Amino acid sequence: MTDPRSVSILREALQRLPGIGPKSAQRMAFHLLERDRDGAQQISEAIRHALLKVNHCERCNNFSETPRCAICDSSRRDASRLCVVETPADLEAIEQAGIYQGLYFVLMGNLSPLDDIGPDQLGIDHLVKLVDNEEIEEMILATNLTMEGQATSDFIVDLMESRGIKVTRLARGLPMGGELEYMDPGTLNQAFSERKSIQG
């Protein structure tokens, strides 16, 4: 390589970003050093700052700068409902939809033995403790409808069985705007088997 050493090091470092290979890293390094040094500075400092500030909410496990996050701290949320999601992005999507006023638990991933992510890494013991200590009436499992999300959900369902807590999951079927001819067999299957009576 003919790059100066600190450019090589930068290219190497950028490859630690998810989905970024050698070519993208090279393009990014070029962009940062040649076209947007202000942006580069901004990224460097934003990372440094976030690493210092961001931790996990002691209750729901979501990212938080304070011991408890704003949602867990709010008195306006319905503390009898607990929605379990995989990531902060999922929580955000539900908040944006504006249909849920309860609390959350954020797993920060899903069960993935190949990546060494087991129940401990997801803080599932913490989730169980939370259920045992709080007055939760309903747990809503809102993991992704993927293999991993389902495995994670099933694992939690088993743990809740003996606890006499109502456990629900999100409905499955056609998404809004869904056109039947483009739906996969799995979705159509669910939509048929969970069809709802609308008359009589």
Place this chain on the structure above:
Amino acid sequence: MTDPRSVSILREALQRLPGIGPKSAQRMAFHLLERDRDGAQQISEAIRHALLKVNHCERCNNFSETPRCAICDSSRRDASRLCVVETPADLEAIEQAGIYQGLYFVLMGNLSPLDDIGPDQLGIDHLVKLVDNEEIEEMILATNLTMEGQATSDFIVDLMESRGIKVTRLARGLPMGGELEYMDPGTLNQAFSERKSIQG
């Protein structure tokens, strides 16, 4: 948004990377904070370090930590040949091929009026001065075979006309491994019009 402030700032900052939109930035921020804090640290420091260290070679305009880069400084290169490329990545590709022993000039982009990149931004005045002051016999234009690359190349050709310097460009035609049925009309066109006699 329910994100802590320093997470939002990080997501915003990551969007300054080329090709990274809000969703990718969110995924990256999650990955850095939840899965790879070491990597995050590494990226932050690599950027900071590179911003401090990396400048341009005063002769060829490539990235360099020293006033002159290693290639310009080398006594083993053929100083009578000057290859003009768009980016350090292009230079690297030529070095990897190992067929060229001359010197380079790196434009760090191509003419792109829409992005406010004109001859000044590409240091073309510096390239002209270099040609006037050094004993260059041949200038090899190795810009990309794109509209912008061609416009840049044409612009330089015009400037060299009065200088009595031999100007060449890279050959055009079928790439190695190229299959005719998958070649675009432009490439086939070039390959036909620049066909070479192999006998008689």
